[in-house]
Amino acid sequence: MTSKLLSLNPEKQERILNAALKEFAQKGYENASTNEIVKSAGISKGLLFHYFKNKKELYLFLYNHFAEVLSEEFFQELDFTERDIFERLKNLMILKSRLMARHPEIFDFMMSVSMESSADVKENLNNTTTELMHHSYSKLFDNIDLEKFREGTDIQRTINIILWTLQGFSSQELEKAKRLNKGLDDFDEAFQEAEVYINMMKKAFYKSEITK
Numbered sequence: 552m553t554s555k556l557l558s559l560n561p562e563k564q565e566r567i568l569n570a571a572l573k574e575f576a577q578k579g580y581e582n583a584s585t586n587e588i589v590k591s592a593g594i595s596k597g598l599l600f601h602y603f604k605n606k607k608e609l610y611l612f613l614y615n616h617f618a619e620v621l622s623e624e625f626f627q628e629l630d631f632t633e634r635d636i637f638e639r640l641k642n643l644m645i646l647k648s649r650l651m652a653r654h655p656e657i658f659d660f661m662m663s664v665s666m667e668s669s670a671d672v673k674e675n676l677n678n679t680t681t682e683l684m685h686h687s688y689s690k691l692f693d694n695i696d697l698e699k700f701r702e703g704t705d706i707q708r709t710i711n712i713i714l715w716t717l718q719g720f721s722s723q724e725l726e727k728a729k730r731l732n733k734g735l736d737d738f739d740e741a742f743q744e745a746e747v748y749i750n751m752m753k754k755a756f757y758k759s760e761i762t763k
Contacts, residue, residue, distance in 0.1 A: 555601065555602045570589075573591065579669070580606075580610055580669045585599060588609075607672060610672060611675050611676075613660065634696035635695070640691075641746060641749060700756055701758050713752055716752065720744075
């Protein structure tokens with residue numbers, strides 16, 4: 552969070568962030584109006600641009616800020632004592648569902664970000680998303696039980712296959728959501744389908760006695 556915004560009292564900070572979150576989630580970057588944001592937040596436009604130089608800076612700040620909020624909450628709650636990577640991935644999906652239910656307005660915004668096509672912000676979003684994914688996946692695969700994999704398994708390449716499968720599946724579901732205009736309540740089917748892929752990979756990479 553910018554030092555200028557930090558100087559505000561928490562109640563006003565929350566009003567500004569929530570107003571911007573809702574406006575960008577509903578209208579996307581191009582169509583979002585800073586006039587509507589300040590009106591909803593109950594502040595002057597001059598005050599908003601005292602904290603952020605322009606709409607782009609506000610938008611990118613929101614993405615970084617709320618991605619950090621979700622990531623911190625997510626990794627605090629994920630059970631890292633579970634060392635089976637596939638069970639950890641299943642727990643990840645359950646926890647993601649809980650976070651979606653707990654913070655629907657943030658996930659609505661994150662969904663809109665994933666579908667954003669504006670050239671003004673696309674490159675920044677892609678760079679930040681790539682950095683966040685690398686950081687998150689390095690944590691996700693930390694201290695997994697390697698003894699469960701089949702003898703002779705190339706662990707790094709196997710982890711890459713798992714990552715690429717999950718990333719590809721996620722991209723496919725986001726494209727489907729964009730095409731069908733799906734909301735957060737429509738992802739139960741996607742989670743069930745992801746579990747099918749996880750179970751298939753478990754059977755492919757783990758010793759046979761573990762998957763029985």
